[in-house]
Amino acid sequence: MIATNVRRLGLYLMLSFALVSGSLVWWQVVEAPALATRGDNPQVIAARRGLVRGSIFDASGQVLATSEVIDGLSRRTYTDTAFTHVIGYASHPFGTTGVERAFEDLLVGQTDPNPLRDLVNDVFDRQPEPRDVTLTIDKRLQDLAAAELGADTGAVVALDPTTGAILAMVSTPTFDATAISGDEAAARAPMEALRNDENEPLLPRASQGRYVPGSILKVFTAAAALDSGAITPETTFEDQPRQETEGFVVDGFTITEHDLGGIEPALWPLSEALQVSSNIFFAHVGLELGPDPFLSYARRFGFCAPLEIGPPERALNVSTSYVTANVDGDCSPFDGDVLLASASFGQGETVATPVQMALVAAAIAGDGVMPHPFVVRDVRAHADGDTPSETVLDSFASRGGTRVISSEAARATRSAMVDAVNGELGRVYAGQGDITLYGISNARSAGKTGTAQLGGEQAPHSWFIGFAPAEEGGEAEIAIAVLIESGGSGSDRAAPIAGRVMAEWLQLSGD
Amino acid sequence: MRITWRGVEFRLLLPILLLVPLGFVITNIALTNAFEPGPLHLALGYVALIVGAHLILVGFGHRGDQLILPAVGAMGGIGLIMLNRLPQDLAGTAAFGFELGMAATQLLWFGVGTVVMLVIAIGLRDDGILRHYKYTWAAVGIGLLAATLILGYEVNGARLWIDLGPVSVQPGEVLKIVLVIFLASYLAETRTLLTDARMRIGFLAIPPLPYFLPMLVLFGAVMLIAVALNDLGTALLFFGTFLTMLFVATGRRSYVLIGLVLFVAGAFVAYQLFGHVQLRVEVWLDPFADPLGAGFQPVRAIYAFGRGGIFGEGLGQGLVTLGGGLTIPYVHTDFIFTAVAEELGLLGAFALLGFSAVLVFRGLRIAALARDDFGGLLAVGLTASLGLQTLIIIAGNTKLIPLTGITLPFVSYGGSSVLASFMMIGLLLSISHRSAIGADTEAAK
Numbered sequence: 001m002i003a004t005n006v007r008r009l010g011l012y013l014m015l016s017f018a019l020v021s022g023s024l025v026w027w028q029v030v031e032a033p034a035l036a037t038r039g040d041n042p043q044v045i046a047a048r049r050g051l052v053r054g055s056i057f058d059a060s061g062q063v064l065a066t067s068e069v070i071d072g073l074s075r076r077t078y079t080d081t082a083f084t085h086v087i088g089y090a091s092h093p094f095g096t097t098g099v100e101r102a103f104e105d106l107l108v109g110q111t112d113p114n115p116l117r118d119l120v121n122d123v124f125d126r127q128p129e130p131r132d133v134t135l136t137i138d139k140r141l142q143d144l145a146a147a148e149l150g151a152d153t154g155a156v157v158a159l160d161p162t163t164g165a166i167l168a169m170v171s172t173p174t175f176d177a178t179a180i181s182g183d184e185a186a187a188r189a190p191m192e193a194l195r196n197d198e199n200e201p202l203l204p205r206a207s208q209g210r211y212v213p214g215s216i217l218k219v220f221t222a223a224a225a226l227d228s229g230a231i232t233p234e235t236t237f238e239d240q241p242r243q244e245t246e247g248f249v250v251d252g253f254t255i256t257e258h259d260l261g262g263i264e265p266a267l268w269p270l271s272e273a274l275q276v277s278s279n280i281f282f283a284h285v286g287l288e289l290g291p292d293p294f295l296s297y298a299r300r301f302g303f304c305a306p307l308e309i310g311p312p313e314r315a316l317n318v319s320t321s322y323v324t325a326n327v328d329g330d331c332s333p334f335d336g337d338v339l340l341a342s343a344s345f346g347q348g349e350t351v352a353t354p355v356q357m358a359l360v361a362a363a364i365a366g367d368g369v370m371p372h373p374f375v376v377r378d379v380r381a382h383a384d385g386d387t388p389s390e391t392v393l394d395s396f397a398s399r400g401g402t403r404v405i406s407s408e409a410a411r412a413t414r415s416a417m418v419d420a421v422n423g424e425l426g427r428v429y430a431g432q433g434d435i436t437l438y439g440i441s442n443a444r445s446a447g448k449t450g451t452a453q454l455g456g457e458q459a460p461h462s463w464f465i466g467f468a469p470a471e472e473g474g475e476a477e478i479a480i481a482v483l484i485e486s487g488g489s490g491s492d493r494a495a496p497i498a499g500r501v502m503a504e505w506l507q508l509s510g511d
Numbered sequence: 512m513r514i515t516w517r518g519v520e521f522r523l524l525l526p527i528l529l530l531v532p533l534g535f536v537i538t539n540i541a542l543t544n545a546f547e548p549g550p551l552h553l554a555l556g557y558v559a560l561i562v563g564a565h566l567i568l569v570g571f572g573h574r575g576d577q578l579i580l581p582a583v584g585a586m587g588g589i590g591l592i593m594l595n596r597l598p599q600d601l602a603g604t605a606a607f608g609f610e611l612g613m614a615a616t617q618l619l620w621f622g623v624g625t626v627v628m629l630v631i632a633i634g635l636r637d638d639g640i641l642r643h644y645k646y647t648w649a650a651v652g653i654g655l656l657a658a659t660l661i662l663g664y665e666v667n668g669a670r671l672w673i674d675l676g677p678v679s680v681q682p683g684e685v686l687k688i689v690l691v692i693f694l695a696s697y698l699a700e701t702r703t704l705l706t707d708a709r710m711r712i713g714f715l716a717i718p719p720l721p722y723f724l725p726m727l728v729l730f731g732a733v734m735l736i737a738v739a740l741n742d743l744g745t746a747l748l749f750f751g752t753f754l755t756m757l758f759v760a761t762g763r764r765s766y767v768l769i770g771l772v773l774f775v776a777g778a779f780v781a782y783q784l785f786g787h788v789q790l791r792v793e794v795w796l797d798p799f800a801d802p803l804g805a806g807f808q809p810v811r812a813i814y815a816f817g818r819g820g821i822f823g824e825g826l827g828q829g830l831v832t833l834g835g836g837l838t839i840p841y842v843h844t845d846f847i848f849t850a851v852a853e854e855l856g857l858l859g860a861f862a863l864l865g866f867s868a869v870l871v872f873r874g875l876r877i878a879a880l881a882r883d884d885f886g887g888l889l890a891v892g893l894t895a896s897l898g899l900q901t902l903i904i905i906a907g908n909t910k911l912i913p914l915t916g917i918t919l920p921f922v923s924y925g926g927s928s929v930l931a932s933f934m935m936i937g938l939l940l941s942i943s944h945r946s947a948i949g950a951d952t953e954a955a956k
Contacts, residue, residue, distance in 0.1 A: 002887045003879040005759040009891070010875045016902050017868050021861065023909035027816035028857040035817030040802050042811060042830050042838045043818055095803055184836070 039104055040095055049073055049092060054107040054130040054382050056087055056099065058139040063386040065100075076181040080139060081174045082146035085204035086166075086316075086375060087135075089177035093184045094191055098204070099133065099376060102314045106131045106379055132380045132388060136165035144504050145170045148497040153199060154462075154484040155206035155354040158501060161362035161467060161479040163398035164371030166309065167505060169355075171205035173197075207309070207318040210351040211483055214452030215277045215490065216463045217323075217346030220360050221285055222270060222416060224297035227368075227409035230289040233270045233416070237284040241265045248280050253338045255283050258451070261429060274416045274448065275426035279345040286344025291334035294343065298323045300404045301370065302359055304331035309355070309373045311399065316375060321352035346450060357465050358481035363401075364417065364446070365467035365476035368410035371401040411472075417446035418470050421495075433495035435468050438503035443469035445502055449490030462487030464494035468502040478505045515572050517565065523581035524565060527588050528558045534592035534826060541827025542596070550595060553614050557591055557621065564625050568940075571633045574947035575940035576877055582870040583921055583936055587621060589863055590922035593850050594843060596827055601843050602924055613843060613924060620926040624933030631937030632944065642885050645696035652689040655682040656733065659740060683745050684931035688938070690733065690749060691756070691892035697726050698760040699884040706761045738781065743788070744907075744915030748900050750774060755895040759878070760888055795913035811839040812846055812908055815853040823856025843924040845916050848908050863922070864905070871898040877943045880950075886942045893935045 027035075035041060050072050056065040064083050067076045067090075076090050088098020096104055104110070109130040145156040149172045158168040179190040194202050203209060225231045239248070244265035247254040256279075257265075263276050273281035286294060298304060303323050308315035323343050325332045334340045342348030355373070363370035378395035380388055405413075420426040421434045422444060431437075433447040447466020454460060467479040480498050487493040532554040539549025561584045568575070591614060599612030604619070611619065635641075641648075659682045662673050673680055698705070704722045730753055738746050754770045781788045790805055798806035798813070815838070818824060829850065830838050839846045852860040874894025881887035897920050904923075907914035918928040 002759050002762075002884060002891070005762045006875050006879045006887070006891060008762075009755060009759055009895075010872060013871055013875075013898055013902075014868075017864060017871075020902055020905050020909065020911060021864060023906065023911040024816070024852065024857060024860050024864075027813055027909060028819055028852065028860070029821060031813075032817040032820050035814055038814075040810065041814045041817070042833050043814070046830060046833055 037110075039101065045092070048108050051108045052130050052382070053090060054109070054132040055388075056107075057132060057134045057388045058083075058142070059134065059136055059377060060138055060140070061134075061388045062139045063388075064135070064139070066386070073183060075183070076178065078176065078178050078181075080143065081176050082139075082142045082170055083135075083137070084174045084177050085171040085206060086137065086169050087177075089181050091177075091181045091187060091191075093187050094180060098316060099135070102310060102316055103133050103376065103379075107133060130382045131393060132382050134377045134380060134388060136160075136375055136377045137168060138508060140508060141168045141501065141505055142170060144168075145497070145501050146172065146174070148500060149484070152484050152487060152493070153205070154482070154487065154494075155209060156480070156482050156497065156501060157206045157354045157358040158478050158480040158505065159358055159362055159371070159373055161365035161371060161476045164362075164373045164401060165377070165398065166373055166375040167478060168501065169206045169375065171203070171207075171209070173199050173201045175201045205483070205485075206354045207316060208353065209483075209485075210319055210321065210353055211461050211463075211485070212452040212454060213346040213350055213352040213357060214450035214461065214463055215279075215346055216357055216360075216448050216450035216465045216481075217350055217352070218274060218277065218282045218344070219364060219413060219417060219448050219465065220298070220301060221282050221289070221294075221344045222274065223360075223364060223405050223409055223413045224294065224301075225285045225289045226270075226412050227297070227405035228289060228293050230293070231270065231285055233412045235285075235288075236267045236269050237281065238267075240278070240280050240284060241267050243280045244278065248283055248341075250283065250287070250337050250341050255279065255338075255341055258453075263425060263429065270412070271416045271419045271423065272425055274420045275423045276429055277345075277420075277449070282345040283341035286340050287337060289344075291337075291340050294340060295323065295331060295334065297404075298331065300402075301363065302356055303352070305329075307353075307355060307359070307373075309375050311374070311396065314376070318355045319353050321356040323348075323350050325349045346452060354481045354483045357463070357483075358479055361447075361465040361467050361481060362479035363404050364410050364413050365470070365479045366401060366410075367407050368403055368405045369401040370404045372399040374399065414446055414470060415472075417448055417466065418444060420449075421445055421447045421466065430491040430495060432491050433464050433466050433499045435499050435503040435506065437496075438500050440468075440503045440506055443474075443506060444471055445499065446470035447495070447498065449495050451489045451491075454486070459486040459488055461485055462493040463490050464498040466498055466502070468506060477509055478502050514569060515574055517569050517573070517577055520565060520568075520577035520580055523578065524561060524584060527561065527581065527584045531557055531588040531592060534588070535595060537825075538592060538596045538827040541825060550614070553591065553595060553618055556618055557588065560618075560622055560625055561587075564629060567629055568632070573633060573940065573944055574951075575632060575943035576873050578869055578873045579936060579940060579943075582866045582873070583933075585866045586863065586870075586921040589851060589855075589859075589866075590847065590919075590924075591617060591621070592826065593847060593854070593922070594924055596854070597831060597843050597850065598837075601837075616926075617924055617929070620929040621933075623926075624929045627930060628933040628937035628940070631934060632940035635938070635941040636945075638885060638889070638942075638945075641692050641889070642696050642699070645693050648689050648693045648696075652686050652693065652733065655686045655689070656740075658682060663740070681925075681927035683740075683742060684927040685934075686733075687745075687748070687752075687896055687931060688893075688934055691752060691896055692889065694726065694730075694753065694756050695885055695888035695892050698756060698888050702760040702884065702888075705757075706763065734777075741787070742916075743781075743791075744903065744917035747903060747915055748896065748917060751899040751903070752892055752896045755899070756888055756892045759891045760884075791913050795910065798910070808840055808846070809910055809914060812849045813910065815839060815846075815849045816909065819853040819856045819860070821857045823852075823854050823859055826854050829853040841916075844918055845904065845914070845923070846908060847923045848905050848919050851922070864901075867898065867901045867920075870894075871901075874898070874939055877939055877946070880946045881942055882946050882949045886945065890939055890942050893939055897932065897935060 053067040065078050067074050088100040090096045090100040145168045156170045159166050180187045244257045247256045303321045306320050307318035322331050339348045343350050378392045381391040383389040421431050430449040435445040445468035450463030452461040462484040464482045467476040482494040482498045484493045535554040536548055594617050595614035602613045604611050604616045701722050754767050758767045794805045798809040802810045842850050878887045878890035904917050904919050906912045918925050920932040
């Protein structure tokens, strides 16, 4: 009879009911407290709809974002589209991004910067007040960088190499986040347009855009090889002059030089090789360094793992940069010498974010110490008007940095980078990043252009990384990375922008 | 015909009769902040319906199981309370010169369903019509599917509906029953042959293929069409019901094992072939990867479970709408259980699950007590179908398995679902009634 089988079936079904009950207990009891405070919880969203959000100011006290409550709905107004990708947006239907997200709880007053007061508020069930946030970015520099990028698609990232404070971080094209932050019905159409825009204005290119770095990565290759002792500033490669014209055969694959612009090949040491941006020389350097050290230095410099801007609990995320293929978010081991040689001059499978490349420049500028970047300087009491309150509740100082190479290696790299914009060959080849061209006479800059070949018909990405002032024994005040998507050669587009932004900063900061 | 008092049923119905109107009143107070009864007539209508069904069963001397109606009544009552609590313009009907909101429409369908249930439970004195015409039923099933394929229109990417003037119906709901009838009849005839597997490879008993063939062909066709209609939930339900009936008919775990292997293989192929299947699996594995896009519904459902906690937010106090839209899209159909769990908490959710479990175990009891194999297998099939449907959608809501869009029987909004579920209850009651009569006759001898 089937009765026995029915009884067995009953057992299986009972087990299924128990399993489903277990999953209910999981969400409703075990996970419930953790879910309750998450930013995309509809309850949290609903509670915040009517809350005033704190304002956001630039480093000099200019207002960048304010909010007011109209008809019970909090609406955000952003004053400067140059800041859109840093500040992000706080949108009722579309959630929060950028600083708005990282500092959400403080801006809406959900938590208090002072843990003791936070506890008191919690005990008395008191609603803490909204707080204002001040960025490390100066609006004047940010606006200049945005104006310099103009209608081009690209990014500028500048930071103080000593402290890690972000001085400018611009991505273009940008958009006005005011339109998508207010009332749901009104926000939908503009958001739809932004999502469908083929230029991807929603993408924060400075931190999330990944680009083939090209020759600017030679700065990293040089720094790593110098630090490891694989080369000295005087090292030359016997076959290099011949290979400049004939090509360098690695594993049966011929690496050819780019157009040297009429410069006669010679036996170049580091400085000259960087000035003319010799791919052949850096292919030799990379092979000399070897695949494993190359990867381990890349990791030290921040490649192969996500970067963060700001303290981990309030960080803006930066996409991972890679020197080899991306395997589950990590760099794979080098697959042969051709890829190693190509990576050494920023081709092969290398991709990098502008933030990552600015940090490489900052590490050289900072005497071998790569700073931890941050973009929010302090949290203040909420100001009603457009002037920030004097009451600073919490401030975020520099969190120092990590030594990535020795001081000697950094100095040797710096010297080669100074030559790359000021040296005899460098000026001919790529000298437009030199800040002396932009009205600064008492300081020099260091840098490196990049013209990242993309293959096919696509125009190359135009890159520049550098820093200023770059005199021996002096302290650099700004390190920078500039990228123009398919902008052509590095010296034509990126280098002049970098030069002007660095010059402007030295003037603003009173040099 | 002799009156049977059905005292157990009556006593179990009493709390429902009191609690459903109370639920309506509490909801209305919470929603309006005023001490008014609100649409209490719907609750009273529901109470009248259930009491009426009970009295008719009593009047006709029905000897069927007395726990089934209370379990169904409780589930339907919770469902009606929730549907009355949700925005009434989510669904409804405007036929016959009446404008009915969602809860009123659902009550109307409960009414139709109850009548159909009673007609089947009382009227079906002999199961010959079900048993002997199995290929007719199979043809009806294929016809229904073909009609859906040709005449159907799509809602949310799945083509499930046929428009019949004032109402739209989902033939898949009725197909469920037809398929169970066919399988019960076929398996009852051939189960000894199917069990008698002479071929073995290692420990695996190989099914005797010739006897399986007609069933497999029909079943394969149904599955293929269900997949073609992009109705994965129904396909999964059919398959689960099929395996369950096969297991009970043959008692062979190896058949179920083979079935499961086939299912995994099929699921893998579907995953490789169809973009929407891949998307669904990805969303299941990590809904928070795209919380505002593909993961919107599951993420919102998870938060609703969290808000509910152990004791719930209270009737009328959940976060059903947000910024002019529903917090969870399709909360009245696919996610009704989530709404219950949010407002009535883990306790309410367990209660609902418990009523479903009562229904399932009484259904299995009916199967075990059935007078013949056909009745037993039919009861197993109906019970498995109702139980699995409940488990699949709730497990989908809690992210235990990928979400598939099927209804929660007796709770979700939807006429076809309500009607089909009541038909199945009618069949269960009729089997149960005949067993009781049969047992009496035997005792009298």
